[in-house]
Amino acid sequence: MTSALEIEGLHKSFGATEVLKGVTLSVAEHEAVCLIGASGSGKSTLLRCINLLEPIDAGRIVVAGRDLTAPGVDVNDVRKEIGIVFQAFNLFPHMTVLANVTLGPRKALGVPRAQAEAEAVELLARFGLAARRDEYPDRLSGGQQQRVAIIRALAMKPRLLLLDEVTSALDPELVGEVLELVRELAEGGMTMVVATHEMGFARELATRVYFLDAGRILEHGPPEQIFSSPKEPRTQQFLARIVAAGRL
Amino acid sequence: MKIFCIAEPIILALALVVAVVRGIPGPVFAPLRVLAIAYADLFRGVPTILVILMLGLGMPALGVSWIPTSLTFWGVVSLVLVYTAYVSEVYRAGLESVHPSQEAAARSLGLTRLQGLRYVIVPQAVRRVVPPLLNDFIGLQKDTALVSVIGAVEALQQASIDAAATFNFTSYLAAAVLFVAITVPLTRLTDWLLARERTRRQAAAVAV
Secondary structure: OOEEEEEEEEEEEEOOEEEEEEEEEEEEOOOEEEEEOOOOOOHHHHHHHHOOOOOOOEEEEEEOOEEOOOOOOOHHHHHHHEEEEOOOOOOOOOOOHHHHHHHHHHHHOOOOHHHHHHHHHHHHHHOOOHHHOOOOHHHOOHHHHHHHHHHHHHOOOOOEEEEEOOOOOOOHHHHHHHHHHHHHHHHOOOOEEEEOOOHHHHHHHOOEEEEEEOOEEEEEEOHHHHHHOOOOHHHHHHHHHHHHOOOO | OHHHHHHHHHHHHHHHHHHHHHHOOOHHHHHHHHHHHHHHHHHHHOOHHHHHHHHHHHHHHOOOOOOOOOHHHHHHHHHHHHHHHHHHHHHHHHHHHOOHHHHHHHHHOOOOHHHHHHHHHHHHHHHHOHHHHHHHHHHHHHHHHHHHHHHHHHHHHHHHOOOHHHOOOHHHHHHHHHHHHHHHHHHHHHHHHHHHHHHHHHHHHHHO
């Protein structure tokens, strides 16, 4: 298997607070890796670093053999290949669904409008949102908004997709439709790094699970191993709390 | 009305440039930022009438052949200088009101900073500041009347002083300096308070 993403010794601080304390992680092509861990453990920051939305302090990030942390790397070029979907959707409220989805391809990739729109309509149709193409985001449910946000990232044809707790801002009854879409993408072979609090989903979706605790990877392995027989006491504690909360 | 119609579009465009320049991050752009801040502080600090008097009477009095002597011309220039400073602050408020996650979303699609501004940030910012922009439109329309003052003052001055050549603008300048001395510290205080508020909000957001 070729490596889609390699991270080595990644450090990131916000002021005096060190959020990532030497993270090392690897993702193979077509893998769906899940990041689990408590809020504040650094999952979101890690994803934002991969997409270069946050400058890193030390370490290396290599995507498909290309060192993103080398000097002179064009961040815009990097981001065209790495999609990210945010917890709060971050759709552009002044644009229709279609305009949201076509903005990246048209302006960053230079795809002609007609082609970008045809591709966007196809994607929207594939995920059951064709009828919403001319709506503004405010008129959609949270689940629909997040699906549009995922489609917006997919429209860039990324080689790597980062999902940052994409269901955390949703009402419980809307979580399912978003997870269903993510599941379809994983089955389609999309390489993904998924930060999530949905343990049941992580267990079912992930090829491998990384447990992040206070800015460090404490444990990683296949989901059966992490969820059924975690080695680290911190992982056991974390999972016990999740089970107690009825989330696994 | 003619002055208003010429000045307003120039103000709207220039003010956006000043506001955007003020928001460019990075040490490389520090001189540009300082320039934009100094400009906005200065021209918000000086009463419009003083700018009109200084430019409208002062510029033609310099007697340099290529400098226009038209009162309308200097009236427009004065109003553009003053109102661009005000309107740039309105735009700035609008730009800062757009949540940083919008820029993150734009940049994550591979858009450049400028594309992010053009397609995502500025359209949202401008929509939000339409009411205060209208406010400044009204102010501008009223202040165009000030330009006509030049003619009257000129007559007055000519009556009391022998020749136009001996015009002394030191008093205007001194008054302007006094105004600036009061308004600039106030502006800095406001900025400091806003920055402190912002830092607190960010800290709260990180702590969640």
